[in-house]
Amino acid sequence: MAVKDSATIAEDAEDANGSQANENQTGVVFNIQRYSVHDGPGIRTVVFLKGCPLRCKWCSNPESQSLHPDIMYNKAACARCGACVQACPTGCIHFTETGVLLDRDLCTKCGTCAAVCLFGGLRVVGRRMTVDDVIREVEKDRVFYDRSGGGLTLSGGEPTLQARFAAGLIEAARDRGLTVAIETCGHQDPETFLSLVERVDLVMYDLKIIDASLHRDATGVPNELILENVRLLAARDVPLTIRIPVIPGFTDSEANIAGIAKFVESLHAVREVELVPYHRFGQHKYEMLGREYLLSDAAGITEERLKQLSCILAAYGLNPVVGG
């Protein structure tokens, strides 16, 4: 699949709201993962849409954040063959002792380097696909959904950010009798947000930090809109589960978990709350993007701690589940 230039993508993202969905609608996808077993009922295919309004410090998918394609460089795979150095139209790739170095300020993310790389050293993350392209890939596992009660899950990034594309995917999936789940951070204009999530079979909604200013410090945005949207959603008849990423030093305080529990309890619409323990499997992706990983010193979350936090949720009449 050819990669469109960044300007086009930005335009598409800007006029993403409002317009009628159709199957020629395109959007930027950074991964389609079949046999996903942690993202809703049954066996599912998760379509990861690129772009996120949040900048969580613990993000394990940093390549998902920008709406634009990114170039990832895997030093371990690089053969230092020099094909990319030769091919780069802006001359932003240079040899080093152990591999190559991208001057990311000069790089236009055109993808020429990745196209000539035979060794998997350089690759473009994010490709423009039509709704039809995506759905055809998703339909390949229909036989597994039928037996297991699975289907399509939209994830990201924040899947509602490419709203028109997401709407196209949801409608196309429904037309074909596939169930749709969505994983969202909830940071979106309420009208756009509701118009999308009302059409799905399950919303998996992230709540991270209940205190507004702490939320802003950790994610880059305040949480009013997020809380507002979940309230609106709870008032509708859409199956909803809440997920809390348990991040040491950010979200794992008893006060925070109790605060979220109290809030969720007040919605009267949710029973299941999933605790998703922190992991640092995303660390290498920061290196591959030429970015710094901010949590390199973070400790893990013990099973005991997860049990304690589960107890807090249970005290509010919620049904805690520990995610994998």
Add this chain to the structure above:
Amino acid sequence: MRAVEKARDWQTQTSVIRATERIRRLRERVARSEPSVCSERAVLVTESYKETEGQPMPIRRAKALDRVLRNMTVFIAPDELIVGNHASKPRSAPVFPEMGVDWLSRELDSILETRSQDRMVVPPKVKEDLRSIIPYWRGKTLREAVYAALPKDVINARLAKVFTLDNHEEGGLGHMLPDYPTVLAKGFNGIVDEVEERIGCLDLTRPDDYEKYIFYEAVKIVCRAACAFAERFADEAQRLAETERDLQRKDELLRIAQVCRRVPAQPAGSFYEAIQACWFVQLIIQIETNGTAISPGRMDQILYPYYARDVKENKLTPEQAQELIDCFWIKLNEIIKLRSEPATHVHAGFPTTQNVTIGGQTEEGIDATNELSFMFLTAQDHIRLSQPQFSLRVHRDTPSALLLRAAEVIRKGGGIPQLISDEVLIPSLLARGIPLETARNYAPIGCVELGVYELWGRGNGGYFNIPKVLELALNDGVDRMTGQQIGKKTGDPRQFTSFDDVMRAFREQMEYCTYLLAIENNVIDKVHAELMPHVFISTVSRGCIEQGKDVTRGGARYNWTGPIGVGIANAGDSLAAIKKVVFEEGKASMAELIEALDHDWENHESLRQLMRHAPKYGNDDDYADLLVKEVVNIFLDSLKRYPTPRGGDQGAAALFSLSVSLPFGWATGATPDGRKAGTPLADGVSPVHGVDIKGPTAVLKSVSKIEHIRTNGTILNIKFHPCALQGERQLQKFCDLIKTYLVDLKGSHVQVNVVSADTLRDAQRHPEQYRDLVIRVTGYSAFFTELSREVQDDIIERTEHMLM
């Protein structure tokens, strides 16, 4: 609904039965015993052969077995409840000099104890014994007779590793389901009575009837020998009981004596007697022959009537039954085979592939699950050694409780049980002319080859190296490794102007190579029929007594020969790469490709990468998948036309590889899929390691495009990291995945290897072979090999924790 609840109850009741201390001790003992060689059988058989020269072969074979069973060492080890030893020690291999001695004399002094694979201890006395008998056997063995009869072209192809049949060139036959039910119902005394009756009806003036008479006399000898063997254990138990001070053990020994006085001579009257009788049959077959894959089959069905009656009459508790099953499970691990060094590379790790099967359907097509099905899973959970090869038959109505319990056992590692599909395998037997009720009672033999009691299928009728055939097509019939002309002249590949030219050459080489294989298969059948009647096996194979004929001469009701295709993924991927890169994209010429293959890709790394980037089997991409399917069909079509001397044809081909993917790889030059010369071939019907990067559903869909129904079994190995199976919801999804493959997509077999910490360490060392390894957690997934070393180490630690 009631069946579902019942299954759930059985699951709950049986999964909590713990392994007893006795079982732990027995298990430890067998796990720790060092493989060794025992000369007793060889010496006794030699004595017997010397005495019987000139007599009819079936009688000589029967008398040889009789001699061994009446004179070999018998022992009852502490703690044992099921008794019967294979040789003078556990995991000690008897020697079969009648099959071949050349390799033995070559390896005896130093190689056996130092070789890299399946090393064995050979005590000095054993060496001395074996050295003394070798001269007698020169010129008399099976292997010499086979090689004397083979045409030169066949020998050349055989040596070039286009195919290998070492199993049956220098070893006895196996691959059978012993008819336990008949032995349990009649006892060997009953079988002797039946044979006497049949002898009474013969007219010995007729040559055919005289042949039958000889056969029946031989059957009587082995039946009586089997009973005498059991009596010896009864005597030994009695003797031990007399001096035993521990009262509980004394009782146990007296019970053993009682059981062995009754079975296998008389019909089994209890669960204990039934399972002990099964073991005697299982054991004696493996003293008669060193053939592999003597498969107990559907033990949950065979033993259930005895279990149900004993439990109902309060003579047996589920815990007692479990302990006996566990003992049987351990016993299967005491048997090992002595093989030549080249053969150990084909069958590495002493596989005896004694296949025990549970689940599936009754002859009426109803789900057959019972308590014992669950208890056999619990036995596997308790023992976890290399035997048995353990299979669960899955069909549309398999209770989810049974599949879930199997998944729990699988999740702890080891890949056992393997899961096979009634929905494919029963129709496949029907297509081969087996009646419906018989087909529904099938069980896999050895690895996955299909078996019914009435069949002599000559499983393992040659591993066949499909990428080597492609090599011949791309080298005008010349072996790229040796420069020798092995195949037909199908034209200079540099002159091929279309993909059709490639396919034409491939088809012609395939026709020729399968023709050579068919010759060898029939020579092997013929020599076995003359020199190596398998009298005891024939006694417990349905049809032979009826027909008065040995299995090697067509005594079974159904006959065929089953070769095994290896390396379909390499062949299919290679064809896809040629089609794409050379003929569609024009990025390389045939001449450049052949040049690169001739030089094992040296200085052609860019071309190699281009070929590696072409579509690959295992990603649910028709481009490569359909070429793999075509490769399989070309192979199957070319075999179908050849008859066997026993009846039936040679087209019952399976697709799997055991460890032959290594030695075949060593003998195969660079292949156009980017594989380097001498490296392993892909295993079974699995994709080439590391090229399947779209996850398990894509693999299962790719593999299901092959027509499994046309095969005699396939083996698919898939890897899972335990994180994908943690939690009950994930486990249920895993069961759904498996059932979709076996029931909806009509895949015939899948074995799930839960990735161990050691595998991950290997992935750190050889990332290119593990590109498919995915770590999945909520909202995130990554290829293991792309993670930083530090995070990889972290995951390895977690993995160890998960599998504990």
